[in-house]
Amino acid sequence: MNDVFLKACRGEKVPYTPVWLMRQAGRYLKQYQKIRKKVDFLTLCKTPELAADVTLQPIDALGVDAAILFSDILIPVEAMGMSLRFYERKGPVFKKPVRRKEDIDRLIVPDPEEKTGFVMETIRILKKKLNVPLIGFSGAPFTLATYMVEGGTSKNFLLTKRMMFQEPQLYTSLMDKITETVIRYLSAQIDAGAQALQLFDTWAGVLSPQDYREFALPYVRRIIDVLRRGGFSGEQIPIIYFVGQCAGLLEGIRESGADVIGIDWRINIDDAINRVGKDISVQGNLDPCALFLPKDEIEERVGDILNRASSARGHIFNLGHGVLPETPVKNVVAMVEMVHRLSSK
Numbered sequence: 001m002n003d004v005f006l007k008a009c010r011g012e013k014v015p016y017t018p019v020w021l022m023r024q025a026g027r028y029l030k031q032y033q034k035i036r037k038k039v040d041f042l043t044l045c046k047t048p049e050l051a052a053d054v055t056l057q058p059i060d061a062l063g064v065d066a067a068i069l070f071s072d073i074l075i076p077v078e079a080m081g082m083s084l085r086f087y088e089r090k091g092p093v094f095k096k097p098v099r100r101k102e103d104i105d106r107l108i109v110p111d112p113e114e115k116t117g118f119v120m121e122t123i124r125i126l127k128k129k130l131n132v133p134l135i136g137f138s139g140a141p142f143t144l145a146t147y148m149v150e151g152g153t154s155k156n157f158l159l160t161k162r163m164m165f166q167e168p169q170l171y172t173s174l175m176d177k178i179t180e181t182v183i184r185y186l187s188a189q190i191d192a193g194a195q196a197l198q199l200f201d202t203w204a205g206v207l208s209p210q211d212y213r214e215f216a217l218p219y220v221r222r223i224i225d226v227l228r229r230g231g232f233s234g235e236q237i238p239i240i241y242f243v244g245q246c247a248g249l250l251e252g253i254r255e256s257g258a259d260v261i262g263i264d265w266r267i268n269i270d271d272a273i274n275r276v277g278k279d280i281s282v283q284g285n286l287d288p289c290a291l292f293l294p295k296d297e298i299e300e301r302v303g304d305i306l307n308r309a310s311s312a313r314g315h316i317f318n319l320g321h322g323v324l325p326e327t328p329v330k331n332v333v334a335m336v337e338m339v340h341r342l343s344s345k
């Protein structure tokens with residue numbers, strides 16, 4: 001079992017810097033496209049054998065040091081009682097978003113095995129096949145709330161912020177329900193065999209530092225706090241917290257309680273390390289578009305990030321956000337090799 005990734009999460013000594021990529025399974029791989037021709041995205045997420053196969057594709061193709069469960073952050077939201085569809089180009093859509101008290105009252109806190117048993121089954125299948133650690137995940141409450149309130153992806157998140165500012169009690173009751181759902185969902189993933197967890201707070205970077213502390217951070221802290229105390233399972237596993245456009249929020253983010261902070265590419269990783277402190281590991285932070293550069297320039301940037309991150313307690317190499325569908329696979333393979341070679345001690 002390759003445990004270099006788990007060691008870096010905990011800040012232990014490692015022989016080289018481990019690497020995995022957000023969205024490492026997906027449309028840039030032709031093996032993925034082949035399966036997607038036969039089934040739609042949600043069916044793929046809900047068919048454990050297929051979801052497990054797709055999770056394994058980048059492990060074989062890239063030689064990364066961790067696997068991430070193939071699923072989507074909106075799966076547990078659908079389980080709360082919201083009808084979900086994915087459209088080409090447009091992405092996820094909730095036709096009936098939550099806007100009023102009745103909408104929130106109607107939502108359930110789902111039993112994860114009963115409503116999302118396919119996710120736990122995928123984890124159990126993967127555990128038998130993997131020789132690298134498996135990362136489970138969930139969306140963080142604020143990011144999930146934006147999809148539920150806006151009904152899909154948004155530009156300025158006005159409807160979510162309007163609920164926050166004009167109807168704070170409504171907002172709090174929604175966030176409480178999501179938080180409880182996430183705690184149960186992640187606890188079930190630990191029980192099924194996940195060895196690390198990542199919380200995706202893709203959109204929290206649209207909040208001011210003050211609003212982030214009031215309207216997003218407390219719920220993340222509650223999740224991590226409960227999971228730390230053993231959750232419903234009792235196992236202590238590393239928790240990674242990724243916030244998109246994190247640069248303005250790092251002082252708040254460091255208080256989340258996470259073991260690892262995901263850093264996007266809009267800030268130098270050494271600056272981020274100075275702000276989150278030396279008792280937390282970091283993950284990141286190559287611009288996903290840098291994979292479209294010539295190889296020698298990719299190598300220069302990989303080397304620069306490795307150097308800048310050398311003062312961290314632990315560093316896990318990753319992109320600053322997900323792999324883009326147009327990315328040339330050979331550059332991704334080359335990048336993983338570069339990280340391993342340049343960081344070998």
Ligand code: CP3
Pocket residue numbers: 021022023024025026027036041068069070071072073074086089090091092137153200202322
């Ligand atoms: O990282 C991985 O390889 C694991 C799988 C994974 C997916 N989505 C697969 C996916 C993970 C961890 C996610 C998380 C996710 N989903 C996030 C947070 C991370 C991020 O990217 O910011 C968000 C915001 C979503 C919601 C979502 N899912 C959107 C906005 C979209 C549409 C955009 C797009 O790229 O099409 C999806 C669809 C999606 N999720 C795809 C994949 C592989 C593409 C589906 C397809 O095959 O057509």
